[in-house]
Amino acid sequence: MKKVILCVLPIVALTLLAATVFAEVKNPDTFVKVTYGTIPTLDPATAYNTTSAQRIENIYERLVRRDGSFTDKFVPVLATEVPTIENGLLAADGLTYTFPIRKNVKFHAGGDLTPSDVEYSLERTMVTDQDGGPSWMLLEALIGDGATRDADGKIKDGIFEKIMSAVEVQGDNVVLHLPKAYPPLMGILANSWSAIQDKEWVIEQGGWDGTAENAPKANNPEFLHETLQKIMNGTGPFLMKSWDPSGDFVFERFEGYWGEKPKLKRAIFKPVEEWNTRKLMLMNGDADYVTVDAMYVSEMQGLNGIKTYRVPQLAVSAALFCQKINPDQNTSIGSGKLDGEGIPPDFFADIHVRKAFMHAFDRELYEEDVLQNIETIPTNPNVPGLPYAIDVPVYEFSLDKAAEEMKQAWGGQVWEKGFKMTITHNSGNEKREKAALMLAENIMSLNPKFKIEVANVEWKDYLVKYKNFQYPLFIIGWGADYADPHNFLYTYMHSNGAYGKFAGYSNPEVDKLVDEGIATVDPAKREEIYKKLQNLWYTEAIGLCIYQNTDIRHYRDWVQGFVPNPQDDDASEWLFQLSKDEAK
Numbered sequence: 001m002k003k004v005i006l007c008v009l010p011i012v013a014l015t016l017l018a019a020t021v022f023a024e025v026k027n028p029d030t031f032v033k034v035t036y037g038t039i040p041t042l043d044p045a046t047a048y049n050t051t052s053a054q055r056i057e058n059i060y061e062r063l064v065r066r067d068g069s070f071t072d073k074f075v076p077v078l079a080t081e082v083p084t085i086e087n088g089l090l091a092a093d094g095l096t097y098t099f100p101i102r103k104n105v106k107f108h109a110g111g112d113l114t115p116s117d118v119e120y121s122l123e124r125t126m127v128t129d130q131d132g133g134p135s136w137m138l139l140e141a142l143i144g145d146g147a148t149r150d151a152d153g154k155i156k157d158g159i160f161e162k163i164m165s166a167v168e169v170q171g172d173n174v175v176l177h178l179p180k181a182y183p184p185l186m187g188i189l190a191n192s193w194s195a196i197q198d199k200e201w202v203i204e205q206g207g208w209d210g211t212a213e214n215a216p217k218a219n220n221p222e223f224l225h226e227t228l229q230k231i232m233n234g235t236g237p238f239l240m241k242s243w244d245p246s247g248d249f250v251f252e253r254f255e256g257y258w259g260e261k262p263k264l265k266r267a268i269f270k271p272v273e274e275w276n277t278r279k280l281m282l283m284n285g286d287a288d289y290v291t292v293d294a295m296y297v298s299e300m301q302g303l304n305g306i307k308t309y310r311v312p313q314l315a316v317s318a319a320l321f322c323q324k325i326n327p328d329q330n331t332s333i334g335s336g337k338l339d340g341e342g343i344p345p346d347f348f349a350d351i352h353v354r355k356a357f358m359h360a361f362d363r364e365l366y367e368e369d370v371l372q373n374i375e376t377i378p379t380n381p382n383v384p385g386l387p388y389a390i391d392v393p394v395y396e397f398s399l400d401k402a403a404e405e406m407k408q409a410w411g412g413q414v415w416e417k418g419f420k421m422t423i424t425h426n427s428g429n430e431k432r433e434k435a436a437l438m439l440a441e442n443i444m445s446l447n448p449k450f451k452i453e454v455a456n457v458e459w460k461d462y463l464v465k466y467k468n469f470q471y472p473l474f475i476i477g478w479g480a481d482y483a484d485p486h487n488f489l490y491t492y493m494h495s496n497g498a499y500g501k502f503a504g505y506s507n508p509e510v511d512k513l514v515d516e517g518i519a520t521v522d523p524a525k526r527e528e529i530y531k532k533l534q535n536l537w538y539t540e541a542i543g544l545c546i547y548q549n550t551d552i553r554h555y556r557d558w559v560q561g562f563v564p565n566p567q568d569d570d571a572s573e574w575l576f577q578l579s580k581d582e583a584k
Contacts, residue, residue, distance in 0.1 A: 036428025187482025418449020
């Protein structure tokens with residue numbers, strides 16, 4: 001029996017809040033969005049955060065994209081058809097996908113789209129395979145191996161030849177050859193890392209030349225030093241007009257677009273960390289959308305000229321304990337020793353330390369005071385809404401039990417000597433700040449020798465630091481790349497996962513189960529595997545889930561065209577759908 005990944009029924013509750021005052025539309029051809037996220041990179045092969053993805057997905061295009069509110073239905077974009085067994089473009093065994101490529105499509109810089117551009121773009125993402133990047137998904141699907149390098153960082157023999165043979169051009173078509181059936185493939189192809197680039201243009205910028213011989217030179221580029229980190233050239237309805245890495249990002253309508261032209265001429269995305277400023281901009285009409293975290297939603301009730309959408313997310317934020325901290329020039333671990341003035345790099349390798357922190361989180365208080373009972377706290381990363389999701393035990397809030405665990409940590413040395421460290425969160429995210437403060441205050445209350453500071457770092461810099469193993473405890477979120485438990489449990493638990501890797505977590509049993517889960521077709525067997533993994537999240541005390549997102553999106557009521565999807569979080573915005581009209 002073939003399993004359907006997930007069909008999301010309409011989940012939006014649209015509420016018009018006292019829209020009896022018809023304000024004049026400001027800048028009717030410009031959409032202004034104000035949030036607190038900044039962008040580390042614009043390279044589709046390495047970008048792996050929703051803020052970068054929003055820019056990429058509006059400027060570049062993929063073969064397909066998700067259809068409206070669905071996570072498992074797709075519409076063609078640069079392909080003219082979505083492969084199915086019925087139309088003959090998907091082989092009955094699930095191993096061959098054929099994509100007819102659209103003709104008469106122009107890149108923003110003037111080049112013509114060809115099937116070779118599609119082949120090159122997918123291969124380039126796999127060849128690039130940056131540490132902590134998105135390449136693992138295409139690699140796993142198309143060559144059956146989620147990494148181009150082994151555990152020691154050495155390039156695997158023959159890996160690039162496998163990549164080159166997995167994608168080929170046949171006339172006007174691009175054909176993908178899979179080693180085994182991979183149900184989530186279409187969801188992977190619908191996202192930013194599968195964006196199609198102009199091969200000749202990328203090579204002119206100094207990018208990979210498209211040969212297996214020179215692939216090692218393009219493999220694992222230094223973060224923030226990627227070929228396309230600051231430049232863009234897509235086929236989408238918008239192009240990048242300008243970008244200040246710490247300021248505004250400006251989109252401009254691409255007048256040479258092959259499809260239906262969007263109604264908006266431009267869009268401006270502004271990073272503003274301070275809530276009251278964001279709120280004032282929305283109320284004055286200087287912004288058409290602003291980020292409203294859960295603790296501020298009540299302030300927006302009953303305000304004129306605002307409409308809201310409640311959008312539950314396939315997403316989770318968690319605090320992860322790094323078990324292999326990088327001590328080099330690290331200001332977050334004090335002395336780097338267990339001497340009362342710091343922590344050693346493997347401080348969190350002791351499960352008693354991890355359990356102490358787990359017992360120090362007051363879920364009930366956090367859910368009520370911070371999440372305002374709008375969002376919930378899942379028990380593990382396979383959040384409700386995903387297949388095979390179950391509730392597993394949680395570490396109850398108990399300072400007595402936290403103290404008991406700390407007394408056992410490091411053979412009693414932690415309790416006797418004390419420690420000093422810093423918990424860091426990304427600037428502007430108050431939910432993560434509140435979680436960090438709660439953990440710090442409760443742990444420090446156990447013993448006067450325990451000292452924890454809480455610091456904030458701008459998002460683009462935060463991404464660099466955690467990938468350099470600089471944070472002893474990092475708080476980060478994950479939204480579904482595709483609606484399958486593998487996408488979440490691989491990410492958080494596998495030793496090669498985007499977060500598991502940088503938490504320094506490695507458990508052969510977990511890795512084996514994760515690999516078996518995605519390779520197994522039988523739903524009953526998958527269910528058994530994922531149940532074991534979810535329980536291991538608890539018994540191993542890998543990390544602490546702090547919230548499953550529910551976005552309450554606030555727009556001026558003159559904004560039309562928003563379509564919700566549980567994979568699109570606050571940072572996401574499909575500009576081609578939007579228009580601004582006088583409120584009715």
